[in-house]
Amino acid sequence: MSLEGKVALVTGAGGMRGVGRATALKLASLGADVAITDVRRPVDDLPPGEVRAEWQSIDSVAEEVRNLGRQALPVYADLSDGEQIAGLVAETVNHYGRLDIMVNNARAIIGRDKVPVTELEEAVWQHFLAINTTAVFLCTKHAGREMVRLGHGGRVVNIASNAGKQASADGAAYSASKFAVIGLTQASAMDLAPHGITVNAVCPGPINTDRMSYWEREQAARRGITQEEFRSQVVAASAERTPLGRIAEPEDVANLVAFLAGPDAELITGQSYNVNGGILFH
Numbered sequence: 242m243s244l245e246g247k248v249a250l251v252t253g254a255g256g257m258r259g260v261g262r263a264t265a266l267k268l269a270s271l272g273a274d275v276a277i278t279d280v281r282r283p284v285d286d287l288p289p290g291e292v293r294a295e296w297q298s299i300d301s302v303a304e305e306v307r308n309l310g311r312q313a314l315p316v317y318a319d320l321s322d323g324e325q326i327a328g329l330v331a332e333t334v335n336h337y338g339r340l341d342i343m344v345n346n347a348r349a350i351i352g353r354d355k356v357p358v359t360e361l362e363e364a365v366w367q368h369f370l371a372i373n374t375t376a377v378f379l380c381t382k383h384a385g386r387e388m389v390r391l392g393h394g395g396r397v398v399n400i401a402s403n404a405g406k407q408a409s410a411d412g413a414a415y416s417a418s419k420f421a422v423i424g425l426t427q428a429s430a431m432d433l434a435p436h437g438i439t440v441n442a443v444c445p446g447p448i449n450t451d452r453m454s455y456w457e458r459e460q461a462a463r464r465g466i467t468q469e470e471f472r473s474q475v476v477a478a479s480a481e482r483t484p485l486g487r488i489a490e491p492e493d494v495a496n497l498v499a500f501l502a503g504p505d506a507e508l509i510t511g512q513s514y515n516v517n518g519g520i521l522f523h
């Protein structure tokens with residue numbers, strides 16, 4: 242499968258072990274040039290491994306993409322701001338002259354949402370909806386308009402979650418934001434179908450990323466272990482509950498994104514596919 246000549250925009254692409262980075266590298270390895278975006282995060286909001294490695298977010302990912310022989314355009318933007326989203330899409334199209342693939346991967350930093358609904362701060366709820374849902378809508382709107390105008394068709398791939406199909410306790414904001422992404426995926430698939438643009442969602446189960454979680458940091462501190470030690474316990478426990486015996490690596494998710502972004506997925510639209518080792522079937 243080749244994505245030669247295609248241009249992709251990937252949000253939330255700056256994490257050293259994140260799905261966004263894995264997706265940008267996968268699409269580039271198949272021949273696409275990429276625009277990659279992330280917000281500038283304060284050191285306190287970064288996973289410890291990134292701080293130790295002096296990881297430079299999308300600038301580091303851009304270097305990796307260029308090492309694969311493809312072009313990279315890193316653009317810092319805060320997806321809670323609609324004007325920055327419009328600017329991000331415009332900058333991508335001005336730079337490359339086209340936009341074929343929009344991957345909506347960013348999400349609000351998790352942890353503060355992990356409380357019963359009766360304890361959930363309205364500001365946390367609003368922030369989750371803003372980054373996990375409204376930003377996906379606005380990226381689809383602006384990227385979709387450009388794809389329609391340019392007339393080459395296109396692909397939108399939204400990273401939802403198993404939590405967008407089956408909610409858990411202490412997950413009201415996250416689940417609501419991801420259920421909404423699945424609805425948005427179906428509606429925009431129908432709106433954009435006449436233009437040869439497909440819109441699909443990928444729904445991962447737990448992924449072995451080193452994502453920042455305020456909840457995991459707090460739990461680690463309570464137990465007197467490092468955040469990374471606690472994280473590996475979480476990953477091991479999730480793997481034990483998974484029929485295939487391990488949780489997803491970022492690359493497992495990126496592989497499905499690349500398929501949905503490619504020519505072999507031409508007739509697939511409005512779908513929401515799980516990547517989860519068998520923990521949920523619908």
Ligand SMILES: NC(=O)c1ccc[n+]([C@@H]2O[C@H](COP(=O)([O-])OP(=O)(O)OC[C@H]3O[C@@H](n4cnc5c(N)ncnc54)[C@H](O)[C@@H]3O)[C@@H](O)[C@H]2O)c1
Pocket residue numbers: 252253254255256258259260261278279280282318319320321345346347348349350351372400401402403444445446447448449450451452453
């Ligand atoms: N990690 C998991 O276990 C898991 C499980 C199911 C689904 N997912 C989904 O997969 C996707 C990727 O997960 P991940 O663990 O790689 O993500 P992550 O938690 O590392 O976050 C993704 C990126 O979003 C960015 N971001 C946060 N706030 C932003 C803002 N205001 N503006 C712009 N960017 C912002 C972060 O900086 C980060 O690089 C997400 O949509 C997530 O919901 C993840």
